[in-house]
Amino acid sequence: MELLQDGRSRTSSGNVLNVNGSVLQTEPHVELKQVRRLNQNRGREKVGLGKKVTLLRGIAIIIGTIIGAGIFISPKGILKHSGSVGMSLIVWIACGVLSLFGALSYAELGTSIKKSGGHYTYIMETFGPQMAFIRLWVDLIAIRPAAMAVISLAFGQYILEPLFMPCHIPPMAIKLTTAIGITSIMYLNSMSVTWTARIQIVLTCSKLLAIAIIIVPGMYQLFKGETRNFENAFELSNVKLSGMPLAFYSGMYAYAGWFYLNFVTEEVENPERTVPLAICISMAIVTTCYVLTNVAYYTVMSAEELLASDAVAVTFAEKLMGKFSIAVPVFVALSCYGSMNGGTFALSRMFYVASREGQLPEVLSMVHIRRHTPLAAVLILYPMTILQLFVGDIYSLLNFMSFLRWLFIGVVVLGLIYHRYTKPDLPRPFKVPLFIPVVFCLTCFFMVFLSLYSDPVNTGIGFAISLTGIPAYYMFIKFNRRPKWLQRALVAVKDCYTEASI
Template identity: 80%
Template sequence: MMRKTVFSPQPQDPMISERDSEPPHPQVDKEPQGAAVSGKVELKKKVTLLRGTSIIIGSIIGAGIFISPKGVLKNSGSVGMSLVVWVTCGVLSLFGALSYAELGTCIKKSGGHYTYILEAFGPQMAFMQLWADMIAIRPAGLAVIALAFGRYILEPIFMPCQVPEVAIKLTTAMGITAVMYINSMSVSWTARLQIVLTFIKLLAMLLIAIPGMYQLVQGETKNFQNAFQVDAVQVSSLPLAFYSGMYAYAGWFYLNFVTEEVDNPERTVPLAICISMVIVTVWYTLTNMAYYTVISAHELLASRAVAVTFAEKLMGNFSLAVPLFVSLSCFGSMNGCLFAFSRMFYVASREGHLPEVLSMVHIRRHTPIAAVIVLYPVTLLILFLGDIYSLLNFLSFQRWLFIGVAVVGLIYMRYTRPDMPRPFKVPIFIPAVFSFTCFFMVFLSLYSDPVNTGIGFAISLTGVPAYYIFIVFDSKPKWLLRLTDFVNRSLQIVLEVVPAEN
């Protein structure tokens, strides 16, 4: 993509030099100015092992484990089998995470799925994945997490009454605005907040797991008797239990979206992934065991929020704190997800698949501010006008489709690019098993809900004409080129962003 109309941070550009010669506004420039103004304008390597681990754990643990793990129990048919499913899903997710660890250490670019599909299968397939993410999956997914945040942060205030929908949506909008502001202002702020929220999530799970294990030691095992006795559930429903479990573990791939900002990625990426997946699998299993020490299988299936029911039975008035923990957990997921997928838009713009302003960096804060806020209007529009949950049903299977394609790309590059440096290499059966799991879940979606899945697939196929119209077709009208040039230059001036220096 042509870059002639883009301002550069060189002194000979009068517009840039004149603006930069002015002292920064004291209320805007909060970070230490010496480090921000000096040196290259680029994304800094500020993601350490601790921060990387917190990004993964914080993105995986959302509202699901606290609110409703009943999808696994309902489709597995028994308490014992549900615990087996949780552990197995953790192992399968670890296989996917290890495959991504190899991809992240041999392809040291940010962008996650998009980058790996681009490297393995070329720009058209990568653009289709980007298109599906851009038009629906990411904004709808962010809105859903934010809605859970808005609902549960207001629940203690309105108890025992129902929370008004208008209040939920307004609070949700404020939560989305806050997380986008933090991500725009500073990578360090974002990473530190993610660490704090991750520890809060683990503390919340600890407050459930320890009392639950104490009850177990005290002999509260009645709900574990005949643990594998199946009650009127067909074996054909078991794959749906794995689908629910795998969805609860989704998020292990987000560190790969920010590879270029990871300090020593050859070591940090595999370590952070392994540590995170072990922690999450252990805590998920212990938390579910704790639930069953107090709540029977029938009570769990009837509960709207399992953690709240558990706390009401065991903790009395302290149960009012559980919705607050759930809301903070959702805020952490919003923060980690936005930090990650904004880098995918940044890389896609750098590759010429999105407007060039999205690949620019703030001159002082060193954040890709345009890539962070690009989904803000679409997310708010979907929040107030759209049917978010239907949209997610249409397109959720696409996540596993493209993750499966990316992991197949790992296997494909083992044969087509055998000389590629691979500092971290996994046995071939690991990506083979995981890619099979992904495609099986895609097939399961087509089988269990062919209408919604078919609509989602049709929406994604609109990426094919979009690719040829926006990317391949060169003979664009001059008025469109002038408009694009004007918008890019105007946004660059307003957002104070310039191309990153290599």
């Protein structure tokens, strides 16, 4: 080996090596593929997902994915089913407490099973690969693309609203803007974990600022004595016990998203401390914001006005702030964008872990050498989301699948209780009292029963769709009966990804 003056060296085969040992230059007789292979093999020794999720970033992920468009646009489902202002506020508080119970249960799981993947990983550890694959299958083919498309459509609509007011926004303009938003999210998550987390912090701060803009003038009105809408707040004449379960169903859906930090456990700094602390802080902030925002609405709007409004925050701003109400759609769009970003960041790690477990193509577990992002796992949802955006019946699909969310979350928490008795010596840096997972598990299964009772047709269709995961598991995973053309395609995709990552 010949040592050059600038610290580089030349091998006997003619390759010029950089000071870090990578191939910098080669003689013509050395093929480019060989150079790439040398660099690739050297990079494989170091590449991986780093621990870049701090406490602040963890809080931003949880808050950013929980708070979407609902609290700004249509928090009226709880009021409609609870029957009174006072009862609706009690339901908001109770759902916050129940969601905290679920989040604390997941905090114990996240500190005792230190793997990314969330629901998928915990079901795999407790009930085995078949049930875990069914959960993964439903997420991949239906729930996640549809949910992403819905929140993205809200982003597309509200980011355009200030430009078209008071005219109607063309549906195709909304879809094209939505597609641009989805593409930008995928690009951001593909390029840098650090910048994805930083932007998530900024978007979360914008959500909290938007909520503060509602809460502060609302509290000012309250202290001025604007309490007429709270008179007879607990009037029981309109309260129907049959509606309370539906009110709780709406409330629990509004708090959904507290589990997303568990999808990235392997990237969390000091997870034993960060995961439970981030969950507790986030749930306290979200519950406080939700309750105070609803109180602020009632200082300006009566229950009848709130139920009649299609966009509650806009109506509130028009009544209290005049022309400033034009800023509300922008804040709603930013809130939706934050949910899109946080959800994409977390879900890509579930697909990454599933590939690592051998239940998805190997390319999805590969990490980009320079960017340290699971690029293929990030992009897997992109074509399906765009497809559903333009040709799919998104809302019907969500109706089919809504009960499955609570079914599998209940199964996960049931697994925590099961582990308490079957693995008593499992290290648990964070451990909750047993009544917390028991109460939350019963809540989840009650919501599943409520779905079966209130909408048996859509629930049955959703259950049937989930059962298609059983033959898929035996065909593609258990017996590995993949068609040859599919195997060749997967190998080609893997090779292309490997070449592009160098």
